Amino acid sequence: MRLTKRTNISMRVLMYCGANNDRLVTKSEIAECCNTSENHLAQVINRLGQLGFLHTQRGRNGGITLGRPMEEITVGEVFRAVESSVPITECFAEGENTCPLVDACKLRPAIARATEAFYQELDGMLLSELVCGNDSLMQIMAPAACMSRPALHA
Template identity: 55%
Template sequence: MRLTIRTNLAVRVLMHCAVNSGRLVRSADIAESCNASGNHLAQVIHRLQLCGYVDTQRGRQGGLTLSRPASEISMGELFRKFEASVPFTECFDPSSNSCPLAHACRMRRFLARATEAFYRELDEVTLEDLVDGNSELHDLLTLAPREPMLEGCAAQFN
């Protein structure tokens, strides 16, 4: 089993926000620390927002934050939302299944059970489980304090 880049980035974004709880996190900071494409990351952040995982604020002082506590974000739920559109195997998608064995093959049933067991296991894991007490992750993702913005253009020349 291999996760899509989208799901992998979604977990990274959420971990970044959880480590920096209480402040807006810029997508550029996430892209840099997680070695991710800004364009791909923007698509993932948009989907996270639509799914209710993050709140975003646009503009120069914008960024994103978790929309709910890390203890309430289930990795199983997240993986289902991000991976549901990608069939595990060809025969899981009736519209594109061209396997001549599909009607007689019993493997599909076992794969379906194994996939569900995978998600059930992840249902027990929260975002909080991934970040709390993980000092190495905090060292990698904690953002330095931002410099305060100067008010107006005149402040730049004084």
């Protein structure tokens, strides 16, 4: 299984907001710290806002915060919401499936069970578990640490 770049960036954004939960954060500081382009980030932030994971405030004094407490956000919920439009294999793509084996395939149900097991494992992990008490993460995601690191994103 391979996660999309969108999911990876989504988790970085949520962890950054969680690590800086005491203030509004900006798109540019997240891009700097999380090593991603502001274009990708803008799309991800917009989607996470639509899904209720983030609260965005526009304007000169605007920024981004978590849309609800870290203790109420599971990693599985985020992955499902962000990955929902990406089928695991072609045979799960409604309307786009061209596999001639679909009616006789015994692999498809196994893949479905494995995918559900993957999500169930992540359902048991809260955003707060990734952030709270994680001193290494807090050092990486402190604004001063991000500013001193060379940018690698395009």
